[in-house]
Amino acid sequence: MPPETPFTPPLILDAASRPAAARWRDAALTVLLWAGWAYLLAAAIGALWVPPFVHRLLPVEPPENPWRVVRIAAFFVIFALVLCSLLLLRVVAERRRYRGQDRRRAFPHPDDAQLAADFGVAAAELPSWRAARRLVVHHDAEGRVVRVEA
Amino acid sequence: MDLLSALLSWIYAFVGYWPLMMMLVWTIGGVIFFLLHEAGGKRQGGPPPPEGPLPRVTILIPCYNEEANAEETIRACAAQSWPDFEIVAVNDGSRDRTAEVLDRLLAEIPRLRVVHLAQNQGKAMALRAGAMVANGEVLVCIDGDAILHPDCVAWLVRRFAHRPRLGAVTGNPRIRNRSSLLGLLQVGEFSATIGLIKRTQRLTGRVFTVSGVVVAFRVAALRDVGWWTADNLTEDVDVTWKLQRRRWVVHFEPKALSYILMPETLRGLWKQRLRWAEGGAQTFLRYAADFLRCDGRWMWPVLAEYVVSTAWCYTMAFTLAITVLGLLGLLPAALEPAPSLLSAWGMMLSVACLVQFAVALAIDQRHEPPGAQVWRPLLWVIWYPAAFWLLSAASTAVGFPRALVRRQGRRARWTSPDRGFR
Secondary structure: OOOOOOOOOOOEOOOOOOOHHHHHHHHHHHHHHHHHHHHHHHHHHHHHHOOHHHHOOOOOOOOOOHHHHHHHHHHHHHHHHHHHHHHHHHHHHHHHHOOOOOOOOOOOOOOHHHHHHHHOOOHHHHHHHHHOOEEEEEEOOOOOEEEEEO | OHHHHHHHHHHHHHHHHHHHHHHHHHHHHHHHHHHHHHOOOOOOOOOOOOOOOOOOEEEEEEEOOOOOOHHHHHHHHHOOOOOOEEEEEEEOOOOOOHHHHHHHHHHHOOOEEEEEEOOOOOHHHHHHHHHHHOOOOEEEEEOOOOEEOOOHHHHHHHHHOOOOOEEEEEEEEEEOEOOOHHHHHHHHHHHHHHHHHHHHHHHHOOOOOOOOOEEEEEHHHHHHOOOOOOOOOOHHHHHHHHHHHOOOEEEEEEEEEEEEOOOOOHHHHHHHHHHHHHHHHHHHHHHHHHHOOHHHHHHHHHHHHHHHHHHHHHHHHHHHHHHHHHHOOOOOHHHOOOHHHHHHHHHHHHHHHHHHHHHHHHHHHHHOOOOOOOOHHHHHOOHHHHHHHHHHHHHHHHHHHHHHHOOOOOOOOOOOOOOOOO
């Protein structure tokens, strides 16, 4: 037997069809955006603790009460932590409840009569269609199956 | 004027606070799910062999104009490690050479069966035709351009054993095309947004949607909810809500990997996101009322998140319009958002977004092959809050009213957008 070939995920990390100019444009714009972001980050941090004379170099006026922004963000962090803790509790409770065999009712696999009723076809035809390797299905305008060629 | 100014300041606060809160919830929830279900497990390889009788599996592949992708997809399916399965490829009235490709593969792959629909019927109808002739007790539904990891079906199907009320298990789609800005942003998005949301929603016990590109259904559950809905533009969202409405459980299996192609042009991306938004709204409008009873309470977090996020999209568009009017000098200064507030919150949100992406990529690192340049999307993530939030807000703002006026019963048919650069 030939050795089994290991699976290699078919990632496309470098598409040949993408023009080089487009890649350079993306890279240049992204570098610019990062530079702008770093500048604004400096401003945001500067609003909290950089000496006032440095503020003259920054692009915007600092908020009147910068620590308020930090406090609101901290509130949301705590709120999200509490919410996720409640979700964790729910998971733990459900694990305890369904520990061991799940005794809830299982639905049986539908039989041919049920399937035929759902799809509007004759139940007697289904076994032959399931055995066929190639089928052609015709629908009418409403989407009902009108003919199947096996 | 004071009242209007106060109202606007509430709106601006909502635009800033809501995404921050949801980013934190998704990130913390995603980490909890990771610690509960993923950490410590082996990184590579298939699941342990299941106990008891193995269910027969049918892999259903609806194909519409997939001549370029169908062969690769079907060959990957044929290489699955699950012992007992068949492949049913449904050619949905394709206008290209898909029929020829499928018929040729029929001779080569014994597990393959082919169903040709005489006319294009739409994805939901193609799935129904495949289900009608399937032999499996479990249907694994994938797209015509998806490439499954050899253990994907095994990871999905093992969950059905001993869980009689498990209706569906959704897998973990990984993006193949990662060579452009849009491609890499979507890699980050699938980890940081879609992946973390699914993980967190599983903690609530309900999910917004399975991934139509890789999902396994118990046939009995599908039958119980009336199969797929033919007039919904996102048949995966629709069937997820129908299953949960009938109290079927939906799981997320992050180890079930499916490699997919995504659009890498703005036009293709917009077309796809608009369809997602419109289909999501169709589902909400159709089923939300059914969950307002007490026995639907576990779906309330999903409903609430959808309603508030949709409202956020409109307030975001409104705030942008107000800002532009202010810049043009057409608005009194008292009504404009304060520049210092915008900069402080903009920075807070962008830092939170970076943290969210870093955490998500760290979690998904174990599902990436060596040499996949896992952290590369972080270099480009700076675009995400600016570009993708706007895209999402705009697609929802346009998609929701389109769903409101869309005629019920009108068959959902669409052509996939571009599949990126090769």
